[in-house]
Amino acid sequence: MATGRTERPTQRGRGIPEATVARLPLYLRALSALSERGVPTVSSEELAAAAGVNSAKLRKDLSYLGSYGTRGVGYDVEYLVYQISRELGLTQDWPVAIIGIGNLGHALANYGGFASRGFRVAALLDADRAVTGQRIAGMAVRHMDDLEQIVREDHVSIGVITTPAPAAQEVCDRLVAAGITSILNFAPTVLSVPEGVDVRKVDLSIELQILAFHEQRKSGLDPVAGPVPGRPSKPGERGDLPEVMPA
Amino acid sequence: MATGRTERPTQRGRGIPEATVARLPLYLRALSALSERGVPTVSSEELAAAAGVNSAKLRKDLSYLGSYGTRGVGYDVEYLVYQISRELGLTQDWPVAIIGIGNLGHALANYGGFASRGFRVAALLDADRAVTGQRIAGMAVRHMDDLEQIVREDHVSIGVITTPAPAAQEVCDRLVAAGITSILNFAPTVLSVPEGVDVRKVDLSIELQILAFHEQRKSGLDPVAGPVPGRPSKPGERGDLPEVMPA
DNA sequence: CCTACTTTGTGCGTACGTTCACAAAAGCCT
């Protein structure tokens, strides 16, 4: 999962738990599908199944938003779509800027799924003059020189970083300086940002490594005990590894 | 964060907490950078800073792997790189198949960062005959007809789904039937899989929605309270839609 | 109106994750 530093001990007063916030989009998606099929109401059991979660969890999550269900009946689909959208801030428009129009930036720029939920690609930016000026998905790639102006004029508040890792921190700093307070980072680096700026990351490599970990477990063999690169080795050492044998 | 269904109550005995597993790749990346710079040892404080976590957490995480540090000194970089790699299963090769070579599949296929950690793109697959046969990154796109054979012959154990959402479950089922037990899903759908198969998802749209939620909070205004679409309302009816006015 | 049934909203026990804080271990210097 791409988990970023959006975490806080959990907000005060009216705060919705972070774990819940992360699931709301899931519910919203399931509800949208129901809505399109013209389904008027849905029970927590059905909705939970569609979202792939436990129904008690779903009910608790929804209860943070308010008491929007009807006992004996379920939830009104349209009404709940609206409430969740509102809570997530999707009733307003969020202009997004994509920085680094290479392989990945290209794919994102061409991606239609963005617009669907109030996220609008407002600008594509790159530092390479061989790239700037190109038109992608009907939009000209602008040069990084124009960053500050673009952010200001288009009220961009979300930046997506798809530059190579070594450039990411620098780009991030510029985005922050330009006034952006939410960043989605695809570069495999830890970004450091001042208080008040949220960073979330999407890291393919980490996801694969987590899968590999479990895959290895499944294949029975414990973490391959093999020739170990000599321990830091003080004086004396135990040479080899644990040597766990699972029967 | 893309969080998938890799969760389990936590393994028995020798089990490493899921949260820890998710951070190991982060430590590994930081350590690799240190290793390249020729740094021989690192303290938990330094490594934690590089990975963007609390040092106590880092030490506890590492302690699950074993007692690999030296008090008063820190951790031997090379040794720790090896231990984490081994634990994650990166000392072996993981052939990966990418299914759905469109915008995103293309970008992934061209991406070099894969190979770096033992993940090898073994096959590119698509259902569209206009796509199959094309060469991408020196590799021919194969047709879905060959899926089972490819999985068998190349020992593919990890599948990456980059098809449109409506096709994802069907593709997933075929992957599972072919023997794949780890799936990374980029399509915005909940996949259902049998016990024993791990699915992790990467969902851009969810990440943006989480950012929007926090962004909205930061902009002061609570979730725009405005004229609400008439509550579900018993009998029939429900008024009209949102009509939010953000002042 | 009253009874039977459905489904929400939530209290509560449990498990999991994070952080503090410190004893114990190791190196270093005299």
Added chain:
DNA sequence: AGGCTTTTGTGAACGTACGCACAAAGTAGG
């Protein structure tokens, strides 16, 4: 060798998350 410094490894306290199970609230039918 002993004392001083550094830094690990972990016990314990706290906070967050999960899911069961059930009362309360609603619908439906007579």
